[in-house]
Amino acid sequence: MCIGAPTFVAREFFMERMREPASLRSFYHLLDTPLQDVACNGLACFAARQDAPERWAKACRQTPTVYCLGKCYASPSDSGHDVLPHVSCHARKSVLLQNVADGGVTDLLEYIKRGGGDARQCALRTSPDDLVKMICASQLRGRGGAGFPAWRKWQTVAMHAAPRKYLVINADEGDPGAFSDRFLMERDPFLLIEGAIVTAQAIGANAGFVYVRKEYPDAARVMSEAIVAARAAGWLGERFDLECVVGAGSYLCGEETALLNALEGRRPEARLRPPQVAERGLFGYPTLVHNVETLCCVPWIAKHGAEAFAELGFSASRGTKLLSLNSLFNRPGLYEVEFGIGLDALVGKLGLGLRRGPLKGLMVGGPLAGIVPPALLHTRLGYEEMAAIGCAVGHGGVIAFANDSSIAAIAAEVFRFGARESCGKCTPCRLGIPALAYDFATAAVPPSPKQANGIAHDAVIDALATTSLCGHGRGIAEFARALQRHFPEEWSACRG
Ligand SMILES: Cc1cc2nc3c(=O)[nH]c(=O)nc-3n(C[C@H](O)[C@H](O)[C@H](O)COP(=O)(O)O)c2cc1C
Numbered sequence: 001m002c003i004g005a006p007t008f009v010a011r012e013f014f015m016e017r018m019r020e021p022a023s024l025r026s027f028y029h030l031l032d033t034p035l036q037d038v039a040c041n042g043l044a045c046f047a048a049r050q051d052a053p054e055r056w057a058k059a060c061r062q063t064p065t066v067y068c069l070g071k072c073y074a075s076p077s078d079s080g081h082d083v084l085p086h087v088s089c090h091a092r093k094s095v096l097l098q099n100v101a102d103g104g105v106t107d108l109l110e111y112i113k114r115g116g117g118d119a120r121q122c123a124l125r126t127s128p129d130d131l132v133k134m135i136c137a138s139q140l141r142g143r144g145g146a147g148f149p150a151w152r153k154w155q156t157v158a159m160h161a162a163p164r165k166y167l168v169i170n171a172d173e174g175d176p177g178a179f180s181d182r183f184l185m186e187r188d189p190f191l192l193i194e195g196a197i198v199t200a201q202a203i204g205a206n207a208g209f210v211y212v213r214k215e216y217p218d219a220a221r222v223m224s225e226a227i228v229a230a231r232a233a234g235w236l237g238e239r240f241d242l243e244c245v246v247g248a249g250s251y252l253c254g255e256e257t258a259l260l261n262a263l264e265g266r267r268p269e270a271r272l273r274p275p276q277v278a279e280r281g282l283f284g285y286p287t288l289v290h291n292v293e294t295l296c297c298v299p300w301i302a303k304h305g306a307e308a309f310a311e312l313g314f315s316a317s318r319g320t321k322l323l324s325l326n327s328l329f330n331r332p333g334l335y336e337v338e339f340g341i342g343l344d345a346l347v348g349k350l351g352l353g354l355r356r357g358p359l360k361g362l363m364v365g366g367p368l369a370g371i372v373p374p375a376l377l378h379t380r381l382g383y384e385e386m387a388a389i390g391c392a393v394g395h396g397g398v399i400a401f402a403n404d405s406s407i408a409a410i411a412a413e414v415f416r417f418g419a420r421e422s423c424g425k426c427t428p429c430r431l432g433i434p435a436l437a438y439d440f441a442t443a444a445v446p447p448s449p450k451q452a453n454g455i456a457h458d459a460v461i462d463a464l465a466t467t468s469l470c471g472h473g474r475g476i477a478e479f480a481r482a483l484q485r486h487f488p489e490e491w492s493a494c495r496g
C-alpha cells in the first residue's frame with residue numbers, strides 16, 4: 001500500500017465532511033464566499049483607513065468580513081488591486097529571500113539551475129538522526145509565532161515508531177499584517193517543497209499537507225502546480241508525498257490543533273493537550289506542524305551547514321527573520337533581517353520612517369502580540385527581548401499605527417477580530433472578548449459612556465490569560481496587558 005499518497009484524506013474527506021453538519025459549515029466564514037470583489041478588513045487596512053476611506057467603509061459593510069488578503073503593503077486593500085511590494089535582504093546572508101528578490105522561481109528546472117535541490121541530495125545521503133542533530137545545532141526556532149526549538153519537535157516525531165507520520169505545513173498566515181508566507185509560496189514554492197522533503201526524511205513522514213488560507217488563491221494555485229511538477233520529477237511520491245488543502249476562512253485554523261481538526265474534516269476547535277501533536281496528531285499519528293518560513297530555512301541549513309545559520313542573528317534567536325512592513329511606512333514591503341536588529345532601525349532604515357505620523361506604536365507579530373510604544377524602539381528583535389517588554393516576534397508582521405488611531409480604537413479592532421475568530425469552547429473567550437470589543441468600541445467614539453456594559457476588564461483579561469485552552473484567548477490577554485503597561489493613561493480612560 002502506498003501510504004505516501006494522501007489524497008483520500010485531504011480533499012475528499014475534507015470536502016465531504018464540509019458538506020455535512022451545520023456545526024461544521026457554520027464555523028467557516030468564507031465557505032461559500034467567492035473572493036472576486038472583496039475589501040480587506042484586517043488591522044493593517046484599519047491602520048491605513050484614512051488613505052482610502054471608501055474602500056475601508058466597503059470592508060466594514062461587507063458580509064462576511066474578510067480579514068487579511070496579505071496585501072498590507074498597499075492598504076487599505078481589496079481583491080481588485082495589487083502591486084508588488086519592495087523586497088530586500090538586510091542580513092549578511094540571505095537564507096530565504098534570494099529567489100523572491102530576484103523575481104521568483106516557479107519552474108523546477110530554473111530552481112535547480114539556481115542551486116536548488118542540493119539540500120535534498122544532501123538529505124538523501126544523511127541519516128535521520130544526523131538531520132535532527134543538524135537542526136539542533138542550527139538553533140532554528142519555529143517562525144509561526146511561538147519560537148519553539150524546531151529540533152525538539154523533530155526528535156519527538158522521529159523517535160515515535162508508527163505506521164504513519166505526517167508533516168503539516170501551516171500556510172494559514174492568519175495574522176493581519178503578515179504576508180511573508182504568501183510571497184514564499186507564490187514566488188519560491190520549490191524552496192518550501194525541498195524543505196518539506198528534507199524534514200520528512202529526518203522524521204520519517206510518509207505524507208504531508210500544505211494548508212493554505214482561502215484568501216491566498218494565487219499561493220494555493222502555485223503550490224498545487226509545484227507539487228505536481230515535483231511529483232513528476234520524482235521528488236515526491238512513494239517515500240513522501242504532499243498535497244495542498246485550501247481553507248475556508250478561519251483565523252483559528254492557524255492554531256495547530258484546530259488545523260489538524262480542519263484537515264480531518266472536524267469542526268476546527270482547538271484540542272486539549274496533552275497529547276502533543278508530535279505524539280498523537282493528525283488521525284492520531286505522530287505529526288510535525290511547521291510554519292512555511294520555518295521549513296524554508298531548512299534547505300539553506302542543509303546546504304551551508306548548521307553553524308553558518310547559527311552564526312547569523314543574536315542572543316537565543318539565531319538565523320534570519322522575514323518582516324512584513326505595512327503601508328504606513330515610506331517603504332513598505334518584505335524584508336529579510338538578522339535577529340538583533342533594533343526596532344528603531346526597522347522603522348528608520350528599512351521602512352524609511354512613516355508617511356504620516358507621529359508614530360503611535362508598532363504592532364509586531366500580529367494581533368495576539370502587544371504594541372511597542374515609541375519609547376521602547378531601542379528594543380532589539382529577539383524572542384526573549386520582545387517578551388521582556390510584553391510583546392512578541394510572532395510571525396514578523398509589523399503594523400505601524402500613526403497617532404490618528406487611538407488606543408481605544410486599536411483595542412476595539414483587535415477585540416472585534418478576537419471575538420469573531422473565537423471557537424467558543426472557553427467561556428471567557430466566547431463571552432469576554434465580545435464584551436471587551438463592545439466596551440472599547442464605545443470608548444473609541446467620544447463622548448464615551450464609560451465602561452458601557454459594566455464588565456470588569458481586569459477580571460476578564462485574567463480569566464482569558466489563565467483559563468484559555470489555546471493561544472487565541474491567552475494572546476488576546478497578552479495584547480490587553482501590553483496596552484495596559486505601555487499606554488496606561490489611554491487604557492484607564494477607556495475603563496472609566
Ligand atoms: C490563534 C492562533 C493562530 C495561529 N495562526 C498561525 C498561522 O496562521 N500560521 C502559523 O504558522 N502558525 C500559527 N499559529 C501557531 C501554530 O499553532 C503553531 O505553533 C505553528 O504553526 C508551529 O510552527 P512553527 O514551529 O514552525 O512555528 C497560530 C497560533 C494560534 C494560537
Ligand code: SF4
Nearest residue numbers: 423425426429470473
Ligand atoms: S481560547 Fe478561545 S479560541 Fe482557544 S479554545 Fe478557547 S474559546 Fe477556542
